[in-house]
Each structure stands twice: as structure tokens, then as C-alpha cells.
Amino acid sequence: ISCVHTENCFVPTSDIIAVEETEFNKKQHNIGKWQKMAKPHAFTVYYVKKARNHRWRCSDVTFWCVDEHLCNQWIQALKELLEMQKSRPKQLLVYINPYGGRRQGKRIYEQKVAPLFSLASISTDVVITEHANHAKDNLFEVNINKYDGVVCVGGDGMFSEVMHGLIGRMQKDSGIDQNNPKAPLVQCNIRIGIIPAGSTDCICYSTVGIIDPVTSALHIIVGDCQPLDVSSVHHNNTFLKYSVSLLGYGFYGDILKDSEKKRWMGPMRYDYSGFKTFLSHHYYEGTISFQPARHTLGSPRDKDSCRTGCYICKKSEQQLAEQHKECGLKREEDEEEWKVIKGKFLAINAVNMSCACPRSPKGLSPAAHLADGSADLILVRKCSRFDFLRYLVRHTNQDDQFDFSFVDVYRVKSFQFTSKLSEDNESNVTDIGKKRFGQFCRDHPACCCNSANSTWNCDGETLDSSAIEVRVHCQLMKLFARGIEENCKGEAAYSQSSIEQLL
Numbered sequence: 001i002s003c004v005h006t007e008n009c010f011v012p013t014s015d016i017i018a019v020e021e022t023e024f025n026k027k028q029h030n031i032g033k034w035q036k037m038a039k040p041h042a043f044t045v046y047y048v049k050k051a052r053n054h055r056w057r058c059s060d061v062t063f064w065c066v067d068e069h070l071c072n073q074w075i076q077a078l079k080e081l082l083e084m085q086k087s088r089p090k091q092l093l094v095y096i097n098p099y100g101g102r103r104q105g106k107r108i109y110e111q112k113v114a115p116l117f118s119l120a121s122i123s124t125d126v127v128i129t130e131h132a133n134h135a136k137d138n139l140f141e142v143n144i145n146k147y148d149g150v151v152c153v154g155g156d157g158m159f160s161e162v163m164h165g166l167i168g169r170m171q172k173d174s175g176i177d178q179n180n181p182k183a184p185l186v187q188c189n190i191r192i193g194i195i196p197a198g199s200t201d202c203i204c205y206s207t208v209g210i211i212d213p214v215t216s217a218l219h220i221i222v223g224d225c226q227p228l229d230v231s232s233v234h235h236n237n238t239f240l241k242y243s244v245s246l247l248g249y250g251f252y253g254d255i256l257k258d259s260e261k262k263r264w265m266g267p268m269r270y271d272y273s274g275f276k277t278f279l280s281h282h283y284y285e286g287t288i289s290f291q292p293a294r295h296t297l298g299s300p301r302d303k304d305s306c307r308t309g310c311y312i313c314k315k316s317e318q319q320l321a322e323q324h325k326e327c328g329l330k331r332e333e334d335e336e337e338w339k340v341i342k343g344k345f346l347a348i349n350a351v352n353m354s355c356a357c358p359r360s361p362k363g364l365s366p367a368a369h370l371a372d373g374s375a376d377l378i379l380v381r382k383c384s385r386f387d388f389l390r391y392l393v394r395h396t397n398q399d400d401q402f403d404f405s406f407v408d409v410y411r412v413k414s415f416q417f418t419s420k421l422s423e424d425n426e427s428n429v430t431d432i433g434k435k436r437f438g439q440f441c442r443d444h445p446a447c448c449c450n451s452a453n454s455t456w457n458c459d460g461e462t463l464d465s466s467a468i469e470v471r472v473h474c475q476l477m478k479l480f481a482r483g484i485e486e487n488c489k490g491e492a493a494y495s496q497s498s499i500e501q502l503l
């Protein structure tokens with residue numbers, strides 16, 4: 001058996017996409033040494049080729065020989081090897097948002113992704129959504145056990161919808177009340193794959209390292225698995241939403257609210273509203289209380305970030321498994337300390353992952369972990385426009401965005417927020433004068449005292465309440481991804497040995 005390539009190629013079986021018998025064709029027969037072969041037989045191996053910047057491509061290599069039996073034996077053996085890769089999906093449920101991002105979802109799926117799925121013998125049921133919440137509602141009805149995974153084609157908003165459907169369905173089937181903020185949620189073992197076709201696509205970028213539909217499709221095909229922390233958001237014992245990327249009040253809440261009116265602008269709407277919001281320079285008064293995450297090894301000021309095989313996330317996984325074993329025992333969580341901070345903030349951002357995206361390749365919190373059971377809480381206090389701009393610019397370069405006197409960052413496992421306005425309204429219901437003054441200010445937005453509330457931006461969706469209660473659920477769900485791979489071939493940033501050196 002020989003290969004037409006002149007160079008040697010080495011492909012691990014885990015990177016093989018498919019093996020197929022190759023049809024004999026004249027053109028191929030006429031090249032090189034195969035001209036002399038009487039009746040050639042051939043098979044083609046399709047495999048993942050890793051290119052620069054975390055990009056993956058489907059490549060192929062064809063092997064020729066004269067012996068038909070030998071050729072078939074090779075095909076058979078390679079197919080058996082593929083069968084042994086148990087984590088690979090065979091049956092997928094696909095939701096396409098035709099209106100996300102630049103409205104290319106359907107085209108991207110049909111032209112770039114579907115052919116790869118069919119090459120890898122994955123069967124699919126495809127739903128093109130007709131309205132918002134279509135995918136979410138549908139997930140409560142379908143026979144979910146039929147599928148090895150769910151794929152969403154769209155942006156972070158579309159992913160969020162699919163995640164709400166899956167996690168919600170899981171809790172419903174297990175009789176867990178999502179409205180109880182303390183309920184131990186049931187993990188969701190059905191993986192979600194993201195084919196990026198949205199505006200920010202930060203979840204894809206932060207878990208794969210690139211926004212590229214083909215790369216994401218290949219991660220699904222090889223059956224990658226990346227656990228992900230999920231935050232639950234409640235208000236007064238009412239469930240509001242889950243969040244995996246950004247939960248932002250003030251700056252990012254205001255950008256989102258303004259940008260929703262400009263959907264026709266496509267992804268550009270965020271830059272337009274960002275500029276507008278930057279100029280308006282609103283700050284908001286409120287109280288934030290949080291429980292520091294003592295269980296995890298890392299800190300938000302670490303130099304190393306979460307990478308494939310991250311040791312810190314593995315440690316949290318072990319702790320989680322131990323917790324599940326001792327689930328009969330009482331949790332001490334509630335008695336743990338709460339830290340309280342009052343102030344005037346331009347932005348309050350809680351991120352479960354770095355939130356790296358093309359606009360900011362290192363993200364809002366470069367050292368945040370995908371699956372350590374914590375979120376990074378970033379408090380940006382009132383400062384000058386110039387200082388806030390300096391802070392924003394550091395999201396795009398190598399400088400440390402936390403090295404400012406007006407920026408604080410904490411790694412937390414839960415937090416609560418109440419705005420000054422809602423506190424006043426609750427504690428001074430009889431103080432009519434104050435209420436009237438509040439009303440007056442809201443009617444006159446030019447008034448400097450900023451009496452209006454901002455809104456929360458929850459993975460790109462607005463929340464109705466400004467007072468919220470948030471809890472991080474360690475590794476509540478899983479993605480078809482493997483985290484960002486280290487650039488140089490070598491160990492993960494946090495390898496066992498580097499940690500041991502640290503301790």
C-alpha cells in the first residue's frame with residue numbers, strides 16, 4: 001500500500017474524520033507511478049489538519065494498491081478503529097437561527113457544516129427557527145434521548161436559548177424547581193456544539209480559540225468535551241436566567257439595551273452603541289455582596305490562562321465528584337463569609353469565562369476559567385471618561401486591565417446586587433418626598449444624580465430586574481470543544497508540575 005504524498009504523514013486515530021473507498025478515476029491513474037498499475041484499488045482517509053491560530057481543516061490522503069482484498073482489509077480495520085471512538089456523536093439535533101449576526105446561519109450550515117457531518121456519517125435533524133424561543137420550547141418537547149448532542153448555529157443569544165432549553169428540560173425531568181435559588185441543579189450531559197454565526201460569538205471564541213464554522217464542526221465530529229460553569233440568576237425566589245459568558249450591569253447593560261433597537265446594523269450595532277454609551281458615561285449606585293471562591297486554586301490576576309487540560313478546572317471536577325459522593329452531608333456554603341461593597345459604578349461585570357472575542361482577544365478577565373466553579377466579578381468604579389477609555393483600551397492590548405485604582409476584581413462563587421434606587425424604594429416606602437424626587441430625576445435624564453437603573457446584560461439578553469442573586473454551578477453543562485490549545489506544542493499552562501512548584 002502506498003500513499004501519493006511524497007512526504008510522510010502521521011495522523012492519530014482520534015483525528016480521523018472518515019475512511020472511504022475511492023472511486024477509480026482516469027485522471028488520478030495518469031499521474032506518476034500508478035500509470036503502470038493494472039487495476040488500482042484505493043481508499044481515502046479524511047483527517048483533521050491543524051493550521052495556525054487554532055484553525056482546523058479537513059484534509060485527505062489517498063492510498064492505492066493492486067490487491068483489492070488488501071485494500072478492503074485496510075478500510076475495514078480503519079472503520080473499526082473509528083467505531084471505537086465512543087465519544088463521537090452519531091445523531092445530532094441542529095437548530096439554526098437564520099437571523100443571527102449577518103444572517104448567514106443557514107448558508108454557513110448548508111455549505112460548510114452539513115457536508116462534513118455527512119462525511120463523518122453523522123445523522124441530523126435540522127430545525128430552522130421561526131421565532132425567538134422556538135429552539136428553547138422545542139427542546140421541552142423532543143425525544144431528547146435519541147440524540148448524542150445538540151448543535152446551535154447562531155450567536156451567544158442562540159446558544160443561550162438552546163442551553164436554557166436543555167438545562168430547563170433536565171431540571172423538569174428530575175423534578176427540580178428552578179425558582180429555588182439554592183436547589184442543587186442536575187448536570188446536563190448532552191453536549192452542545194456551537195457553529196458561530198452571530199455578532200459577538202464570545203462563547204465559541206473563548207472555548208475554541210477562533211470563530212470558524214469548519215473548525216467548530218470538526219470539534220463536534222471528533223467528539224470533544226469541555227465542561228462549562230453556568231451561573232443561575234434569581235430575583236425574589238424567581239428564576240430569571242442562566243449565564244455562561246457575561247453578566248454585565250452599567251456599561252454593557254446600556255450598550256445592549258441601545259443596540260437592540262439597531263439590529264438592522266448587524267454586528268456593527270455594538271460598536272455604535274458602545275461609542276454612544278461611552279460618551280453618555282453613566283454611573284450607577286448600588287450594593288454588591290459576594291462570597292469569595294475559596295475552593296479554586298487560581299486568582300483573576302494570574303498570568304496563565306485556562307487552556308486545554310487545565311489543571312485548575314480538573315481540580316474543581318474532582319471536588320465536584322467528592323461533593324456528589326457526600327451529598328447526604330450538610331453543605332457549609334451558607335455560613336461562609338459575605339463581603340459587602342457599596343459604591344458608584346460605571347460597570348459591574350461577572351464573567352464565567354474570559355469572554356475573549358475578536359474585539360478583545362484576551363477578554364474581560366483573561367485568567368478566568370471555563371470550568372472551575374467560579375466567576376470573576378469586575379467592579380469598575382466611577383472615574384473620568386479618559387480613565388475609563390484607558391481601561392477599555394487595555395482589553396485590546398497586552399497591558400493589565402485590572403491595574404487601575406478604580407478597578408477591583410474578585411473570584412466569587414455567588415453574589416447579589418441591589419441598586420440604590422431599589423433599596424430606597426423598599427426601605428422608604430412612606431417617604432413620599434424622596435420618591436417624588438426620584439420620579440423627578442427619572443423624568444429628566446439630564447439630571448446629574450443618575451437616579452435611573454441600568455439593566456443587566458445576561459449573555460446578550462436583557463434582564464427585567466436590576467436586583468439579582470447569582471450562583472455559579474460548577475460544570476453544569478458540556479460543550480463539543482476542548483478549550484484553547486497551547487500555542488507551542490507542550491504542556492498546559494497549569495500542569496501538575498508547575499502547580500507543585502507553586503505550592
Ligand SMILES: CCCCCCCCCCCCC/C=C/[C@@H](O)[C@H](COP(=O)(O)O)NC(=O)CCCCCCCCCCCCCCC
Nearest residue numbers: 155156157198199200201202246270274278360392459460
Ligand atoms: C477603545 C476600544 C475598546 C474596546 C473594548 C472592547 C471590549 C470588548 C469586550 C467584549 C466582551 C463581550 C462579552 C460577550 C457578550 C456576548 O455574550 C453578548 C451577546 O453576543 P451575541 O450578540 O453574539 O449574541 N454580546 C454583547 O453583549 C456585546 C458586547 C458589546 C461589546 C462592544 C464593546 C464596544 C466598546 C466600544 C467603546 C468605544 C469607545 C470609543 C471611545 C472613543
Ligand SMILES: Nc1ncnc2c1ncn2[C@@H]1O[C@H](COP(=O)(O)OP(=O)(O)O)[C@@H](O)[C@H]1O
Nearest residue numbers: 100101129130131132154155156157158198199
Ligand atoms: N427565527 C428567529 N427569529 C427571530 N429571532 C430569533 C429567531 N431564532 C432565534 N432568535 C433569537 O435571536 C436572538 C439573537 O440571536 P443570535 O444568534 O445570538 O444572534 P446575534 O449574535 O446577532 O445576537 C436570540 O436571542 C434568539 O432567541
Ligand SMILES: [Ca+2]
Nearest residue numbers: 229352369374
Ligand atoms: Ca469559571
